[in-house]
Amino acid sequence: MALIHLTAQQRFEACLMTGAIGDAWGSSFENVSQATDSNTFYLGGKPPLPQRWAITDDTQLTLATCEVLAASQFEPALLMQKFVEYYRQQKLVGLGASTLKAIQDTEAGIHWTQTGRRGQYAAGNGAAMRIAPFAFYAATTKHTIYDACRITHQNEDAYASALAVFFAIRAAITQTWTGHNNLIQLLLPNLPDTNLKDRLLDIDSYSEDSSIAEIAQLGNNGYAVNSVPFAIFCATKILRLGLKELLRQVIATGGDTDTNASIVGQIAGSLLGPTGLLGPTGIPAELLQKLKLLPEYSWIRSVIDKDRDSVQ
Template sequence: MFAANDHQLNAEEKNISIEDRLVACLIGGAIGDAWGSAFENQPKVDNRKTFYWAPPKEPIREWAFTDDTQLTMATCEALLENKMVSPEILARYFVKYYRQRRLSGLGASTLKAIRELEAGVHWSQVGRSGEYAAGNGAAMRIAPFAFQTNLSREDLRQLCRITHRNEEAYVGALAVVLAIRAAIAGTWDGSNNLLEIIIPQLPDTLVRDRFITINERNASIADIATLGTDGYVVNAIPFAIFAASRVKGGEDMYGMFQSVIEAGGDTDTNASIAGQIAGALVGMEGIPVDLIEKMTDLDDFDRLIEIVDRMRNYVS
């Protein structure tokens, strides 16, 4: 499979290959998804002023892959079998996974799009538009395209439009791609400010405004979480990318995942995107091995590893 150590590496210690960054991006995202799925949208309860005859039972926290990992896997399969992926081809793989019952926890926009695609509607006419399409569904599955060097912004926009016909949703996905590419190129090495690299490259949107707001603060992940951690792309993507940017700024991967999940909200998507970006930065040796081992008994883990190993050749 692949090797990992439970320590962080500095950029000076090792030159991380693009193949290793891709593998770590996908594995980091899967860890965040599986871990975060056990805590998604569960409100924090303050029991300090409440008396119980017996302590309330804690909910069972079971790791599981959700649509964050599943749609990313579908995207990888589309890339592996079609070097240049069009929206039409990608849409076919989404429908394929849906028919095979490989998708769980789909958001409203993505579910609507896939059902319409299955009914024969053209990819450009499915899914939601308007403010209700400003979700995370496009951003959470876009990471593999960050490793495709000939992808234009218009290509990226069209790939997002399959499920989310909304400018904010597109810019959220663009921000994820830019963050991963900054790690690949070495313009972000963990010691400098990732947000200052991303902000000038984003169009004027609420997503960019939120990045600017975050960048003006000298804050922790928990502090930034107060701005919002739900499934609204303006809240989620800047928060997730900020969290990833802290991995070499005082937070290791384990601590980063914990901070994102403790913040609540859309924990699986937030932790998945943060894990993708941080993984692309630190490589496999920066991902705690016990977190990888915790995924081994999950449904679709073997399929995930098969796809990840095949993806090595995609960028080699």
């Protein structure tokens, strides 16, 4: 199916909306117990587990990033201060250990170049899940991504994962990636030699008809080397599956469900655009309606409107 022309503003809106949908939907499955209850008898069959959509730090930190980029030229210290501000206002839910430590370090007066975690324990996906807004700002460079990452995650795989998400969304914005060509091949030349790049190479060696469940077996937890390549592969299925079925399959594999679905949504949404523009392959109205019912929706909408004139 041919994609119609979309403006950067339309892709920006869709990126945030679909990322938030993936986050909220995925969070309802986060940490669901897998313990067996085979000895329990349920009259009429086992009832489904309750599912409550909720926005988490995946979307919250992305919105914080948008606010900083829209207000002024990017400075790592300003982004870190915005995270601290959100934390004090109790706007952040489900913070990862690296980001939480960075916030606490900043409150203790530590310079942003020294905050957060470093080494193998800093290889989480917290930087990748909030990097999307940078793809819509023309002045962004690899060094920008590096600084935006290291305020919380001082680790090469964490940086490479953020860079991969950034370039995936950039490829959608510029239509270098159309949904029909090989996204991973487009990303590889831009990435440093890391475990993250090696995983993408591994995935690229699989058949293009490989299923989401099959690739999930390589890893889909909160380790950036697992979650980000998995999410990028899943996003390449968007035209074949549509957003609803795509997110359903991503979440069904388990792992870090909210972040995986959020990153998939950000990349896929940047390609597709908002509801109505691409008919059934766009954002399904039912998913958008569920997002609108959340108390954070007005916040998401206000950030989109405020940033509308700032994107490239």
